[in-house]
Amino acid sequence: MDTQQNTALTRALAEVPGPLPTSGVIHITLPHTDRFTVVGNHLAQHPDLSCTAVGLAVRIQSLPQGTEVSIKALTARCQEGERRIAAALRELEAHGYLQRFRDRLAGQKVITRTVFCNQPAALLRPRSQAPVAAPAQAPIPAPAPARSLTHVPDPDPDPDPAPVPPVPPTPPVSVPPGTSAQETPVPPPPPPPPFVPLVPPPTAPKPPRPPLPQPGTLTPELDRAATALLSDLRRHAPQFTLSEGDIRQLAPAVATWLERDAHPDTIRRTLTDDLPQPLRHPVKLLKHRLTALLPPPLPGACDLAAPARPRVVVTPFQTCDDCDRAFRSPDPGHCRDCRETREHRGEDVRAAA
Template identity: 50%
Template sequence: MALQHPSAPSRATSPVPRPTARSGVVHVNIRHTTRYTVVGNHLAQHRELSLLAIGLAVHIQSLPVGALVGIKFLSARFPESEHRIAGALRELEAHGYLERTRERLPGGKVVTRTVSYNQPGSMATPTPRPSRTPERPQRPTPAAPKPTPEATRPPAPAPTPVPREPLPEPHTLAPEHHRTAAALLAELHRHAPRLLLAERDVRHLAPAAAAWLERGAAPDAVRRTLTARLPDDLKHPAGLLAHRLTALLPPPLPTTPVAARPDPLQTCEGCDRAFRATEPGRCRDCRSDQRDAA
């Protein structure tokens, strides 16, 4: 009778194959059967995307339809800041992995529609799997119906674009206001990183900010107004600042009336006393005495 070993495993386990390469990664792959996502190497090994953008693309591709992928939601889900997540989303948009558009609902609310592409630039339909069953004979294609009068109508003309309101400008040329306005705009990204402006945008917006300073607005007040409550999907910082500088322009300061200057001092020809009058002559008392004597 053979000896029994209670501590021995019920069956031999398959040993993990030892690496054959002297250096580098070795893969131990186990086939997934549930809860998996297929990701192309064009994304996983992309040479221009950052690691954050690649990981964010994989996360978005693994989500079901209708899942939230806003900047605030992602920053609450992951440890990265809103600024870094916004930059990664812009990377994915630039390389065709994401498309974000803003739409206005019938109730007036504006929402962001996000479309994820697992193969940018390819809109081909999936290739059907080969079938072992014999193909059925194709039926003759019915003739296309004749177009109705409504279908032959010409397309409606495109709406006329609404002209943009010009940027405000200061009434007086004050170099000090212009220098302060340009420095304020150039340093906005220190208070709101998403408001990083190009040099030409600073030159374009500086006169509008100088108009605020001319109307008595303090630089701190202008900065708070421009950086307050920025939208999550900010794509064009210069456009947003141009809108705020135009739409929120404060009223001009009220003009202060100039006080009337007093008449100059004159020396009375009768008593040598000083009095105020527009022309030399006699004071009031001397004029009274002269009238009484007459």
């Protein structure tokens, strides 16, 4: 028995425009009129998703809103088992297409919500940069160019061709008077927000440098000690062979360190340790370190003293002269019971008199 040929597919193949490829797949694309789902190539050709995950994503995307998509519900709909479906769902969760989370309703009932996004990469873009959807227009079918192929008679003509479903009429679009359908004005997209670079360009003006620190009073002793310290830096680091003008410019800053009781060895180590290699601008480095690493003044003795706590006055204990009971009172005497007893006795004596 000969292999049966699909005559409808053969006729559609003869109408494909252009030369047919010698290898690979040949697409016969027919427009859908109902019951179709748009799937992006980012999902259909995803390099890291398995074919099971891609097919399951297409199945979930084609289901209506509110359809149960649990593992057991998908197992009842698909041919795959629970393990393969669970693994495919985990792949879709890892790549952002699917998300499952628990939500508590008003009646204290906890449910599991499943959210599917057909294009998760678009959620990461700002809303102002999202592509603006153009108004939907009915596709205009282009006439297929005739192919120079030898006509082959149909060996098995189809006596009952499948009926073509009628295309529903397109509702008329309201067009302002004086304009045609092709010239319908489209509102321009909103302007994007101003771009603010995180890193300023090289041509941006640089902020002014802070001035060198100045001492409260530049005494001759401070000036002489600061000048000697700067002149002695070349013994410890030959890169800091300074000129007389540079020393006079940096001396007030070093005098400020000395005025704040910084030890000369501490100043020397701060200025000469951990130098960049190569050191191209020694004076600029000294200005930066003298300004940015300036220590605060030492606190005084009053600042270091702990704050005085409020004194609590404690009433001392006293011993009653009558009953020897202990009671709190600033002055010695009798306790409360003995005082009340003495008051009653006095009243009785006055009443008897």
